[in-house]
Amino acid sequence: MFCVNCGKPYEPSHRFCNHCSYPLPSVVGQGEDDGAPDQPIVADAASVDAASEDSEAPVTPDEGPTLVPTPTLPPESAPYATFVSFVLGSALLISVLVFNVAQALARNRWEATISTVAAAVAAAVLARSARGAWRRVVAVEPETDVLLRGRHRRVLRNSAVITLLFFTGAAAVGAAIGQSRDEAVQLAADLERMTTVGNRISKARSAVEATIASYVQMYKAIAPDVQELESTLRRLKTELGVYDGKFPAQHEQTSKSIAGMETGLRRTALLKQQIEVSKQIDALDPGHQFAAWQAQMVPILASEETLDKAK
Numbered sequence: 383m384f385c386v387n388c389g390k391p392y393e394p395s396h397r398f399c400n401h402c403s404y405p406l407p408s409v410v411g412q413g414e415d416d417g418a419p420d421q422p423i424v425a426d427a428a429s430v431d432a433a434s435e436d437s438e439a440p441v442t443p444d445e446g447p448t449l450v451p452t453p454t455l456p457p458e459s460a461p462y463a464t465f466v467s468f469v470l471g472s473a474l475l476i477s478v479l480v481f482n483v484a485q486a487l488a489r490n491r492w493e494a495t496i497s498t499v500a501a502a503v504a505a506a507v508l509a510r511s512a513r514g515a516w517r518r519v520v521a522v523e524p525e526t527d528v529l530l531r532g533r534h535r536r537v538l539r540n541s542a543v544i545t546l547l548f549f550t551g552a553a554a555v556g557a558a559i560g561q562s563r564d565e566a567v568q569l570a571a572d573l574e575r576m577t578t579v580g581n582r583i584s585k586a587r588s589a590v591e592a593t594i595a596s597y598v599q600m601y602k603a604i605a606p607d608v609q610e611l612e613s614t615l616r617r618l619k620t621e622l623g624v625y626d627g628k629f630p631a632q633h634e635q636t637s638k639s640i641a642g643m644e645t646g647l648r649r650t651a652l653l654k655q656q657i658e659v660s661k662q663i664d665a666l667d668p669g670h671q672f673a674a675w676q677a678q679m680v681p682i683l684a685s686e687e688t689l690d691k692a693k
Contacts (some may be wrong), residue, residue, distance in 0.1 A: 386399050386407075387402050387403040392452045445662045460518070460523045462537060465516050468509075468515055469541045471508045472505050472508035472509045474642045477551070484554075484556030484557040485559055488560030490560075491564075501663065520534070537661065542548070557664070562628070565624060568621065569622075572614050572617050579607050582607055583607050586604050587600060594671050604653070608653045608657065612654070616647065619644065646675035648689060653686075656682050659679050660679070
């Protein structure tokens with residue numbers, strides 16, 4: 383049986399609750415052998431007052447179990463920062479690949495490096511991590527809520543815009559550097575080629591014997607080199623013009639180099655005339671070759687000497 387005041391169980395033989403001392407409504411007799419009927423037991427006024435005073439006393443923790451409130455955990459926040467970090471890291475690494483591809487296209491030559499492969503692998507790992515982070519975002523903030531769904535769209539849209547900017551910038555810079563690098567490599571190669579071919583021509587002309595037959599053979603031998611030298615000088619003149627536009631601080635030195643290319647082109651033009659005249663002289667009889675040499679070749683040689691003096 384339970385007390386109507388404190389709700390705790392009590393013994394049926396008690397007149398008052400053994401927990402809060404509240405008077406019990408009735409008790410069962412001591413035994414059926416006495417033949418006495420069960421009689422309600424009424425407490426006197428003093429007992430009732432004492433019981434009332436005891437019932438108003440606070441119940442101490444020792445008098446019964448106490449309920450401990452369950453602590454409320456703070457709501458888990460969506461890992462937006464983690465997702466954005468993974469996205470930016472992956473975009474940066476993929477930008478390295480875009481940069482290398484753009485540079486290779488500009489140079490028309492692919493150079494696979496270990497850093498390129500490492501960047502590709504790391505980008506794949508970060509992209510996978512970003513996907514997992516986004517799944518956690520959706521788990522914490524279900525898209526059944528219209529406001530949360532709108533927030534998710536904004537985050538994804540902003541991430542896509544930033545990634546696109548990364549890729550666009552990497553492609554532009556890669557193409558520019560690739561083009562500049564290719565131009566620098568081509569310029570260096572043409573300068574070296576000009577020096578090599580020019581030295582070969584000078585060596586051949588210096589070693590010729592002082593006979594018309596030797597000169598004719600020498601001009602036949604250097605004809606391909608003269609043609610190559612002229613093509614190289616024309617490329618160098620164009621390349622130096624581009625270089626001058628990109629690096630105006632070097633304009634004075636570049637202008638001198640361009641002037642040197644123009645002088646070289648005038649020289650090759652005179653050499654080409656000498657080659658043509660040598661062919662004509664070679665077709666003449668030996669008795670007429672000297673006169674033709676004096677009439678046709680000597681003026682061209684004099685023009686070349688004047689060019690050297692002007693330099």
